[in-house]
Amino acid sequence: MSEKTEKNTASAKLNGFLEKNRKPVLISFIVVLVLVIAFVSTVIAISSASKKDLAAVENFYYEMMDSSNSLEDAEIEKRATECVENLAPYTKKGGIAGVRANMLSAELSYLLKDYENAVSYYKAAIAKGKKSYTAPVCYFNMAASYEELGKLSEAAEAYRTAAETEDFGMASHAYFSLGRVLEAQGDYAGAVEAYKALNDKSSDDDWSHLAKTRIIDLQSQGKAE
Numbered sequence: 001m002s003e004k005t006e007k008n009t010a011s012a013k014l015n016g017f018l019e020k021n022r023k024p025v026l027i028s029f030i031v032v033l034v035l036v037i038a039f040v041s042t043v044i045a046i047s048s049a050s051k052k053d054l055a056a057v058e059n060f061y062y063e064m065m066d067s068s069n070s071l072e073d074a075e076i077e078k079r080a081t082e083c084v085e086n087l088a089p090y091t092k093k094g095g096i097a098g099v100r101a102n103m104l105s106a107e108l109s110y111l112l113k114d115y116e117n118a119v120s121y122y123k124a125a126i127a128k129g130k131k132s133y134t135a136p137v138c139y140f141n142m143a144a145s146y147e148e149l150g151k152l153s154e155a156a157e158a159y160r161t162a163a164e165t166e167d168f169g170m171a172s173h174a175y176f177s178l179g180r181v182l183e184a185q186g187d188y189a190g191a192v193e194a195y196k197a198l199n200d201k202s203s204d205d206d207w208s209h210l211a212k213t214r215i216i217d218l219q220s221q222g223k224a225e
Contacts, residue, residue: 053090053097060086061104080108091124099129103138110145118145136165140174147181156181163197172198172207179211188223 064083068076083104090101106121122142126135143158156178163174175198182191195211202208218224 050095050097053093053095054100057087057090057097057101057104077112080111084108084112091121094128096129099125099132099134102128103134106138106141106145110141110148113148115145115148118142119149136162136168136170136174139165140170140177143174143177143181152181152185156185160194163194172202172205175201176207176211179214183214183218188218189225192218192224 060083064079068079071079087101087105090097091105092098093101102121102125106118106125109115109118109121119142122138122145126138126142129135129138139158139162143155143162146152146155146158159174159178159181162168163171163178165171168174175194179191179194179198182188182194192215195215198211199208215224
């Protein structure tokens with residue numbers, strides 16, 4: 001098996017484990033990595049120290065992923081815990097290395113059902129990369145963590161921030177998630193407003209189609225005008 005194929009299989013294994021152990025859908029490691037690369041590409045020059053730190057962070061990630069397609073869930077959890085521990089010094093750093101370390105630590109903390117720490121890591125990643133492509137991803141995933149904690153108001157606020165971020169590629173998903181959370185809070189008017197905002201922004205994707213069905217359902221139940 002080629003190295004590239006093995007890594008793809010390992011990614012599928014880990015993402016499959018993540019999928020089994022979460023309710024709200026997080027944006028995956030692979031998507032996050034692509035956005036981090038895009039973030040790096042916008043930087044004209046980064047210091048050799050920053051490059052070294054980023055390489056170290058990525059190395060911990062690849063060590064965790066190495067041959068993970070053959071591992072049981074318990075071993076994946078062990079690797080995830082060790083990876084978070086290894087990343088700890090880098091979460092305190094600034095720049096892209098700090099952003100990446102915190103995002104990975106957040107995703108792994110979510111996997112381990114440590115949702116409080118997941119929120120903390122996402123907040124740190126946002127603070128270190130406010131103007132980067134990764135910020136709305138962090139808001140989106142932080143919202144999912146808040147949902148797991150039962151903090152629906154905080155989840156709604158984070159989903160709204162992600163949805164309203166210019167050029168966020170998953171804004172439709174974020175708007176739908178915002179509407180879903182507002183429904184769960186009994187704020188049906190607010191939910192309809194979110195669903196309509198989704199349809200105004202993107203009227204012909206899967207999320208907008210779902211939003212239309214939610215509006216119709218809420219109206220048929222007399223919960224919305």
